Amino acid sequence: MNNHFDVIVIGAGAAGLTAGIYLSRAKVSTLILNEGAVGGQMVLTHEIANYPGVENISGYELARIMKTQAQKFGCVIKSNLKITSMTLEEKTKKIEVNNKDIYTSNAVIIATGGKSRTIGAIGEDRFKGKGISYCATCDGDFFQDKEIIVVGGGNSALEEAVSLTKYASKVTVIHQFDHFQALQHYVEEAENNSKIDFIMESKIVEFIGDEKLTSVKIQNVDTQEITEKQIDGVFIFIGYVPNTENLEGIVELNQWKEIIVDKNMITNIPGVFAAGDSIQKKYRQVTTAVADGTVAALSASEYINEFKKELSLVNAV
Amino acid sequence: MLRTNLTHVLSKDDHAKLLQENENVMICCGRMGPMCIPVYESMEELENEYTNIKFADMEFDTQDAEVIRNLPECSSFRGLPFVVYYKNGKVVKATSSIQSRDQITEILDENFEKVSV
Numbered sequence: 001m002n003n004h005f006d007v008i009v010i011g012a013g014a015a016g017l018t019a020g021i022y023l024s025r026a027k028v029s030t031l032i033l034n035e036g037a038v039g040g041q042m043v044l045t046h047e048i049a050n051y052p053g054v055e056n057i058s059g060y061e062l063a064r065i066m067k068t069q070a071q072k073f074g075c076v077i078k079s080n081l082k083i084t085s086m087t088l089e090e091k092t093k094k095i096e097v098n099n100k101d102i103y104t105s106n107a108v109i110i111a112t113g114g115k116s117r118t119i120g121a122i123g124e125d126r127f128k129g130k131g132i133s134y135c136a137t138c139d140g141d142f143f144q145d146k147e148i149i150v151v152g153g154g155n156s157a158l159e160e161a162v163s164l165t166k167y168a169s170k171v172t173v174i175h176q177f178d179h180f181q182a183l184q185h186y187v188e189e190a191e192n193n194s195k196i197d198f199i200m201e202s203k204i205v206e207f208i209g210d211e212k213l214t215s216v217k218i219q220n221v222d223t224q225e226i227t228e229k230q231i232d233g234v235f236i237f238i239g240y241v242p243n244t245e246n247l248e249g250i251v252e253l254n255q256w257k258e259i260i261v262d263k264n265m266i267t268n269i270p271g272v273f274a275a276g277d278s279i280q281k282k283y284r285q286v287t288t289a290v291a292d293g294t295v296a297a298l299s300a301s302e303y304i305n306e307f308k309k310e311l312s313l314v315n316a317v
Numbered sequence: 318m319l320r321t322n323l324t325h326v327l328s329k330d331d332h333a334k335l336l337q338e339n340e341n342v343m344i345c346c347g348r349m350g351p352m353c354i355p356v357y358e359s360m361e362e363l364e365n366e367y368t369n370i371k372f373a374d375m376e377f378d379t380q381d382a383e384v385i386r387n388l389p390e391c392s393s394f395r396g397l398p399f400v401v402y403y404k405n406g407k408v409v410k411a412t413s414s415i416q417s418r419d420q421i422t423e424i425l426d427e428n429f430e431k432v433s434v
């Protein structure tokens with residue numbers, strides 16, 4: 001197989017797949033390299049009801065359609081791999097993946113999105129799936145008539161806390177600040193629910209148990225006092241971090257490690273573009289990721305055309 | 318039935334037959350949800366690499382899935398999917414919740430020898 005493409009897109013979420021659709025349709029040879037399952041965060045969403053033109057669809061289904069659409073236009077998609085090294089500064093970009101395959105291209109679009117933030121407390125890894133969950137719709141029913149904790153103070157945390165009261169006998173929301181970041185109606189709904197309690201200005205510092213989670217240590221961030229609480233489950237919704245750790249020192253990032261781009265999705269490196277949740281922006285939605293992916297693809301197309309023109313001039317001399 | 322390209326285990330009989338006919342088996346018992354789909358996807362890819370392992374799925378919300386749900390190895394599990402690895406009909410490993418392809422590969426390499434085509 002030829003390992004050189006006009007454009008390599010890193011990430012097959014909404015932004016990357018959209019870029020793949022636009023580029024391949026414009027006959028720009030395109031490879032998408034993706035670390036996890038194709039679809040990114042869309043796959044984590046049970047129901048998407050605000051994607052225009054589709055009244056209601058599961059995230060998995062929307063991702064599957066986008067993938068098929070991109071492949072139909074000739075886009076090559078490789079998923080479940082790991083990028084081990086990247087050279088982006090040169091005219092010819094070079095990317096190596098974990099099976100030692102090397103791919104080259106004239107342009108790269110970074111669409112690596114974001115992932116759930118973890119607490120980083122002792123025992124968090126050990127009790128994942130054994131009391132700790134990041135998905136209420138997936139695991140809520142394991143906690144029928146049980147006591148659980150929801151960590152976080154944003155829209156997702158409070159919305160999920162309310163939805164988890166369908167199963168749990170009691171939900172305690174733990175939040176590190178003295179106020180919530182969520183919109184007022186989510187706060188009111190949670191506050192008006194008799195099954196929900198709040199522990200403010202606190203964080204979990206340790207998860208404890210044997211085979212499964214049985215208790216947590218909670219620290220008051222103000223007084224530093226630590227208390228232990230018996231609990232059956234903990235759901236964590238403390239926001240997302242951009243997947244840009246392997247770009248540090250290569251592409252310009254802001255203080256939150258988001259990629260800095262201009263309005264045409266151009267980064268500080270010629271021939272390198274970025275789109276979706278990994279860039280510096282305020283609203284992270286499927287629609288905005290799709291829009292970014294479109295702009296990045298069109299900008300990359302233009303760059304490739306210029307690049308090819310330049311190359312043919314050089315060859316003609 | 319789960320919408321995957323894996324072998325579907327639809328009943329307790331299917332489950333017993335699968336274990337009887339195959340030395341090495343990996344079954345992912347879940348739903349079409351966010352924590353499960355990435356595991357099925359990894360299994361579909363690994364199926365071509367590990368020809369000596371039978372990769373299958375089973376719908377979590379069926380009565381017969383108690384053959385997995387009620388395994389002692391899964392008693393502490395509180396997250397989908399429940400993934401069980403069998404050698405000669407015996408459970409050699411079980412995991413709860415999402416696992417990456419790398420994590421799955423590590424388990425396969427630890428418990429079964431790799432025989433590729």
Ligand SMILES: Cc1cc2nc3c(=O)[nH]c(=O)nc-3n(C[C@H](O)[C@H](O)[C@H](O)COP(=O)(O)OP(=O)(O)OC[C@H]3O[C@@H](n4cnc5c(N)ncnc54)[C@H](O)[C@@H]3O)c2cc1C
Binds near residue numbers: 015033051246284
């Ligand atoms: C639970 C949940 C519910 C949501 N609900 C909605 C909703 O209802 N409506 C809505 O509009 N939005 C919703 N969103 C937000 C929306 O899903 C995202 O804003 C959007 O999908 C982001 O798309 P993306 O392509 O930028 O990134 P992502 O979807 O994060 O995709 C990035 C891809 O890049 C891959 N990747 C990461 N790092 C690397 C690397 N180093 N190498 C290769 N690949 C890599 C990842 O595996 C992933 O596949 C929701 C998000 C979540 C988590």
